[in-house]
Amino acid sequence: MAKEIHVRIKRQAGPDAKSYWEEFKMPYESGHNCVSVLMYLREHPVNAKGEKVEPVVWESNCMEEVCGACAMIVNGTPRQACAALIDELQQPIVLEPLTKFPIVRDLQVDRQAMFDALLAVKAWVPIDGTQDIHRHAPLISPKEQDIRYLFSRCMSCGCCLEVCPQYRKDARFIGPAALGQVRLHNSHPTGGFFKEDRLHVLMEPGGIADCGNAQNCVKICPKDIPLTSAIGELGRQTTIQWLRDLFVK
Amino acid sequence: MAKQPIAVIGGGLGGLWATLRIVEDGFPVNLFSLFPVKRSHSCCAQGGINAVLDIKGQDDSVWQHIVDTIKGGDYLADQPPIKSLCEGAPGLIRTFDRMGVTFSRTPEGIMDQRLFGGVKNRRTCFAGATTGQQLLYAVDEQVRAHEAKGMVTKYEFWDFLSLVLDDEGDCRGLTAMDLNSMEVRAFPAGAVVLATGGLALTYGRSTMSSNSTGAPASQVYQQGAKFANGEFIQFHPTGIPGHDKNRLMSEACRGEGGRIWVPKKAGDTRDPLEIPEKERFYFLEEWYPAYGNTVPRDVASREVCRVVRHMGLGIGGKDLVYLDLTHLPRDFLETRLGGILEMYRTFVGEDPCERPMAIFPATHYSMGGLWVDFEKDERTGAMASVSPKNHATSIPGLYACGECDFAYHGANRLGANSLLSASFSGRVAGDAAVAYVKNFAKGGQELSESDYESERKRQDGINRTIIASDGNENTFALHHETGDLMRELVFVERSNDGLDRSLDELAKLKERSRNISLDDKGSWANQSLAWARQVQDMIVLAEVIAKCARQRDECRGSHYKAEFELKIPEGKFEGDPEYDEYKAQWKTNNDKWLKHTIVTHSEDGPQIEYKPVDTSILAPEKPRDYR
Ligand code: SF4
Ligand code: SF4
Ligand code: FES
Numbered sequence A: 001m002a003k004e005i006h007v008r009i010k011r012q013a014g015p016d017a018k019s020y021w022e023e024f025k026m027p028y029e030s031g032h033n034c035v036s037v038l039m040y041l042r043e044h045p046v047n048a049k050g051e052k053v054e055p056v057v058w059e060s061n062c063m064e065e066v067c068g069a070c071a072m073i074v075n076g077t078p079r080q081a082c083a084a085l086i087d088e089l090q091q092p093i094v095l096e097p098l099t100k101f102p103i104v105r106d107l108q109v110d111r112q113a114m115f116d117a118l119l120a121v122k123a124w125v126p127i128d129g130t131q132d133i134h135r136h137a138p139l140i141s142p143k144e145q146d147i148r149y150l151f152s153r154c155m156s157c158g159c160c161l162e163v164c165p166q167y168r169k170d171a172r173f174i175g176p177a178a179l180g181q182v183r184l185h186n187s188h189p190t191g192g193f194f195k196e197d198r199l200h201v202l203m204e205p206g207g208i209a210d211c212g213n214a215q216n217c218v219k220i221c222p223k224d225i226p227l228t229s230a231i232g233e234l235g236r237q238t239t240i241q242w243l244r245d246l247f248v249k
Numbered sequence B: 001m002a003k004q005p006i007a008v009i010g011g012g013l014g015g016l017w018a019t020l021r022i023v024e025d026g027f028p029v030n031l032f033s034l035f036p037v038k039r040s041h042s043c044c045a046q047g048g049i050n051a052v053l054d055i056k057g058q059d060d061s062v063w064q065h066i067v068d069t070i071k072g073g074d075y076l077a078d079q080p081p082i083k084s085l086c087e088g089a090p091g092l093i094r095t096f097d098r099m100g101v102t103f104s105r106t107p108e109g110i111m112d113q114r115l116f117g118g119v120k121n122r123r124t125c126f127a128g129a130t131t132g133q134q135l136l137y138a139v140d141e142q143v144r145a146h147e148a149k150g151m152v153t154k155y156e157f158w159d160f161l162s163l164v165l166d167d168e169g170d171c172r173g174l175t176a177m178d179l180n181s182m183e184v185r186a187f188p189a190g191a192v193v194l195a196t197g198g199l200a201l202t203y204g205r206s207t208m209s210s211n212s213t214g215a216p217a218s219q220v221y222q223q224g225a226k227f228a229n230g231e232f233i234q235f236h237p238t239g240i241p242g243h244d245k246n247r248l249m250s251e252a253c254r255g256e257g258g259r260i261w262v263p264k265k266a267g268d269t270r271d272p273l274e275i276p277e278k279e280r281f282y283f284l285e286e287w288y289p290a291y292g293n294t295v296p297r298d299v300a301s302r303e304v305c306r307v308v309r310h311m312g313l314g315i316g317g318k319d320l321v322y323l324d325l326t327h328l329p330r331d332f333l334e335t336r337l338g339g340i341l342e343m344y345r346t347f348v349g350e351d352p353c354e355r356p357m358a359i360f361p362a363t364h365y366s367m368g369g370l371w372v373d374f375e376k377d378e379r380t381g382a383m384a385s386v387s388p389k390n391h392a393t394s395i396p397g398l399y400a401c402g403e404c405d406f407a408y409h410g411a412n413r414l415g416a417n418s419l420l421s422a423s424f425s426g427r428v429a430g431d432a433a434v435a436y437v438k439n440f441a442k443g444g445q446e447l448s449e450s451d452y453e454s455e456r457k458r459q460d461g462i463n464r465t466i467i468a469s470d471g472n473e474n475t476f477a478l479h480h481e482t483g484d485l486m487r488e489l490v491f492v493e494r495s496n497d498g499l500d501r502s503l504d505e506l507a508k509l510k511e512r513s514r515n516i517s518l519d520d521k522g523s524w525a526n527q528s529l530a531w532a533r534q535v536q537d538m539i540v541l542a543e544v545i546a547k548c549a550r551q552r553d554e555c556r557g558s559h560y561k562a563e564f565e566l567k568i569p570e571g572k573f574e575g576d577p578e579y580d581e582y583k584a585q586w587k588t589n590n591d592k593w594l595k596h597t598i599v600t601h602s603e604d605g606p607q608i609e610y611k612p613v614d615t616s617i618l619a620p621e622k623p624r625d626y627r
Helices: A035-045 A112-120 A142-152 A160-165 A177-184 A190-204 A216-220 A227-248 B013-024 B062-072 B079-098 B131-148 B214-223 B283-287 B297-310 B329-348 B418-439 B448-466 B476-488 B495-514 B528-550 B577-593
Strands: A005-013 A017-026 A071-074 A076-079 A095-096 A103-105 B008-010 B029-032 B154-157 B158-165 B171-179 B184-188 B192-194 B231-241 B245-246 B259-263 B319-323 B357-366 B397-398 B595-600 B607-612
Touching: A005 A035, A005 B595, A017 A035, A035 A095, A071 A160, A076 A160, A076 B297, A112 A177, A112 B131, A112 B231, A142 A177, A160 A177, A160 A216, A160 B357, A177 A190, A177 A227, A216 A227, A227 B008, B008 B013, B008 B171, B013 B029, B013 B079, B013 B131, B013 B192, B013 B418, B029 B158, B062 B079, B079 B418, B131 B154, B131 B418, B154 B319, B158 B184, B158 B214, B158 B528, B171 B192, B171 B283, B171 B448, B184 B448, B192 B214, B192 B418, B214 B528, B231 B297, B231 B329, B245 B357, B259 B283, B259 B297, B297 B319, B297 B357, B397 B418, B397 B577, B476 B495, B495 B528, B528 B595, B528 B607
Parallel strands: A005 A095, B008 B029, B008 B192, B029 B154, B192 B397
Antiparallel strands: A005 A017, A071 A076, A071 A095, B158 B171, B171 B184, B231 B245, B231 B357, B259 B319, B319 B357, B595 B607
16 A cells, blocks of 8 residues: 555645646555645645645535535546545545636635525525414425435535536536525425526526536536436426416516 | 624524524624535534424423433533523424425424434434534525625625724624635624634544634633633544544444444454454443443443543554444344445445444533523523523623533533524524614614724734744644643543643643744735634633633533542442432532533633522432433
8 A cells, every 4th residue: 555645736826826736745544535635734734845835725614525615626526525535546646626616725716606696596495584483384295305305415515517518607507506406495385486586597598598418417416416307307397487477478 | 874783703503593583683794704604514413403392192391301401411501591492492493494494204294303312202303314404504595585685794704803892891893804815804793693613623633623613712702701611521422533533423323233342452453353252342231231332422432431541452552442333234234324324434435334433432512612691581480582681691792602602501412402502592692682782872883993993903913923923833733732632631531630731731832822833924815824823712712621620520411530420339229328328429519519610711821710500490309320
């Protein structure tokens, strides 16, 4: 087994700076993942040439693949760095920031667009305040709940956007993650009250018609969220909505 | 005049609930978080959330939930707030349900409930294996709805630095730092709600997220807010030690038949699968024949430490013991523990059905935190439903909720009560902050520009000092050392010698934390700078924890000192003279120690006093007996 851990990191000092590659080597120990390696390196910020450098900047929090913070490109694949075990990766391990979002610094990117998209599609269930109204939500079958649960685990990591050919900095496609959330909220008995509003957003430029059905998103999602079946369903829903709009006009 | 915003610091369950209540009352909120609030640590809680819905025909009652919570905390929590918590739980759950939380359902489509954490009734609501995440997302979505209406302004990737206090010591705003531009700004606020979560990173590695440093609580403590019951830290017996964190292996493993053991021979380096049955020491089964591997959390943690640290039997001489599932059929394990096993495979890269897991107790939850007040409703014996006193810290205008406060859990926390207390206390604190702003003359008025500016300058100065500092210490290494020290001397088992030593060492670490040199001296997204400040704050909290522990000469809940343990005389029961004598000792001890530790910051370190506990609902009458 390797005696050391060898990493190549794509670095960039700030949004407008030029990017460059830097290599690091550290003693091998079993049980490391990509984030724990970055933690070691910030404590020992010396590159492979033996030069002292500024510690690498990245984002992480839960370390359990549930918060979505640490998404980056690991050996060419976008994924959560905390769940990328060194023992299962080919060395040198190559770490790059996601490319579909503006760079903040090094491996940290600005994913605000993802949260803006959730706002645009009204990804919430309308309630008349948080006070107790002494009633539960309407009944939901266990079967439907199981499907909803699949979607409700989306941690806004951005991996699906990274691989989607239609999601680009120069285009306005809203992207698969938000579409999944529309599916989730449209299917809730009261969340569905906003169904029309949401579908109208999806019928505009940048909406569902921009999806080229490349299926990349569903293959990469670390939570196995059935994004393309959501897109299929929403395609049908928007067609019906389109017809409905014709009639009520 | 437009209403002055109320500031909420932290966007986990507590902070987001507080935010919702405040905006529903018509006040705008400035919401500060180190990261997008959706990524908060609440999302890590897996188990569930307690609320008595009594849908399983077990005659479960709110009273029983109150009793379980009080006893679980070894009577060390004020009881009126506990009563409110348990009474409020069903309504809270109904609201969560209306928000669209994907709670697991019964065949007829209502929310399901399950058993959890040693409680006899099925009282725990859950959403798959990620209840915390699902609850957090629901309030995140609701807050976004208010964001759309312009009522909530998020300051994400901002680090809270300090409070702005007026001449009378009232809280009038805060300063925070943009973690990208490193700009420090002052924000006026009618009131501030602190919802910044736990402090387990003071122990280095823990089960908590890598931002749960407790720094904001430490900061306001240093500005005069009282801290309480710092010595009470819950250690989870079955953590999986990692380089980055200690992941939590669910209690369910022990519940479903997992066995804990070590090789009988110290320093045995054989592969666990090659160690024959008779050369294994199943210490819990041997020492607790009735409970075996399912002894309560604190007992399990202590005995694991005993085997490793006193008997020297840790695997390979390390802080590790085996948690073994390999004797159980794979099918059974997959159906009962599927998600949990998957987590282990993902993060450890081994199959727990094939190989025993290596575990050790891990720092998990802080029962202690900022002291907060409550107003008692004499009519009901509970906390008044809305009062500016509820969840008020000792600094007027500063509120605290969630894990960073000290309420509800006393000396130990009941499983699945943390998501409940986080949400409930957020709701209460939000209401209280609004009541404060509405009722008080100063509420809603800004100080002069220069008062904000002077605090801003002070904070900016701290940054400059750190950047300019040319010492020989590395802030990341200092954090490691602090954690190692805490896990050695202020851990599951404590002794006064060890605690004295820890206080000496912490004093040195505190000095050293001012003598650092950053490897990043830049002014853009400088994570080292933010971390260096947090490490200084963590060491202050570590000192509080150690000092509280040093002063409390008894065993209660998670706090254990062997020299003060009152042992139940073996084989003796109620009526036996030995037992009666034990009971008398227990009572004397309670009279002496059933009180809150209250800590005030001073230049000479933490100053400790004590305050009685409100036990008006259920006074302790007899000791707990697990036999
Ligand atoms: S299926 Fe649509 S959303 Fe998914 S990757 Fe392809 S184009 Fe993007
Ligand atoms: S859908 Fe999957 S890949 Fe996309 S943001 Fe959500 S969790 Fe990440
Ligand atoms: S740190 Fe949360 S997903 Fe990796």
